[in-house]
Amino acid sequence: MAELINILLRLALYVDLLLLFGLALFGLYSVDAVLRFRPMLRGMALIGALLSVASLVLMTRAMSGETEFAALWPHLQMMVLETDVGLAWALRMIALIAVVIWPGLWLASMAGAVALASLAWSGHGAMDNAWHLLSDILHLLAAGAWLGAMLALILMSRLDALCSEARVRSLADSVKRFEGVGAAIVLILSVTGVANYLFIVGPTLGEVLLGTYGILLSIKVALFGGMLVLAALNRFHLGPLLEQSLRAGQHQVAANALRRSVALELVIALLIVGLVAWLGTLSPEPG
Template identity: 90%
Template structure:
């Protein structure tokens, strides 16, 4: 039961910080959008801080075996002040506080990136040296940029948000701007994904794919391929259809189709994050 709670907590924290960074970044390269970014970002930062506190307490409790707060407190102090996990936690909390109190998107994006990168300091990459850690961080940032854009596009494509031609044009422009960003994201995710596999497992398949770790990793790759198919559909069909709808004056069908496709894409991304949270509790030799 404790393992399940740990996995669910890790998943929730990953999703929150991925979206925090991604939504802030989306706001930077889509200045004209009508989305209200600041309330969303502040809410995500607050949730991230609460989840981080809960995660630290749960981890310390599992490692120490203590259940009473009075007995747990010295172990929490040791975790905070004497471990790399504590340093990463403190940096994350500082970054999240910055997001909550500072109004600018530039600083929110940088702080969100720092908070998200702190997750890599407690993963496999933190144990294998600087190059693996850098690869993990780039992987997280690219995934966050993708997930944040998906959430923003879903919110922008709601029919109750498309009152005028200008708002439909804003959505179409946002989809078009994401084309170049999306290509860079896919490239980074692919390269760092392969690099991380090589860092963790090595240049071999061996018996890894027959164990729990390998099966989960294979499922993750299949889901990622499904996301690529949907991204291609959005890029080459649904995006142009939305632009065509501006000329025809009938944008409801195109906006609905785009929203459904991106929503499915985001749903798959959440499954991938769940697998990442699970994989983070296992080693490549897990059977």
């Protein structure tokens, strides 16, 4: 049960920080996006801070074996003040509190990047070398940029949000702006994904794929391939279709199709994040 709680807590924290960074970043390069960013960003930062506290307490309890708070407190202090994981946690809390106080897009994107990058210190990269840690951080940031953009596009393509031609055009422009960003994201995710595998397992498949770690990793790669197919559909078909619908004055069908495709893409992405949260608790050794 404790292991399941740990996985679910990691999943919730990953999703929250990925969306916090990605949504704020989307607002920067898609300035015409019609979204109420600030309340959402403040709420995500607050949830992230609460989840981070719960995560630290759970980790410290597991490492110390203490259950009473009075006995646990010295271990918490030691964890925060004397370990790299604790330093990363402290930086994350400072970044999240800053967003809660003033959730502007520039601050939220930079603080969100810091908070999201801090998760790398609780993964395999922190136990290896600086290059692996950097690869983990880039992988997290690219994933956050993708998830945040998907959430933003889903919200923008809701029918009640498309109450004027200007808002429909804003959605079409945002889809177009994401094209270049999306290509860079896919490239970074692909390169860092391969690099992380090489850092963790090495240049071999061996018996790794026969164990739980390898099976989950294979599922993750297959889901990522599905996301690429949907991204290509959005890029080469549904995006242009939305632009054509503007000229014809009939945008509802195109907006609905885009929303359904991006929503499915986001669901797959969340499944991948769930696998990442699980993989972070496993050893790549078969058995």
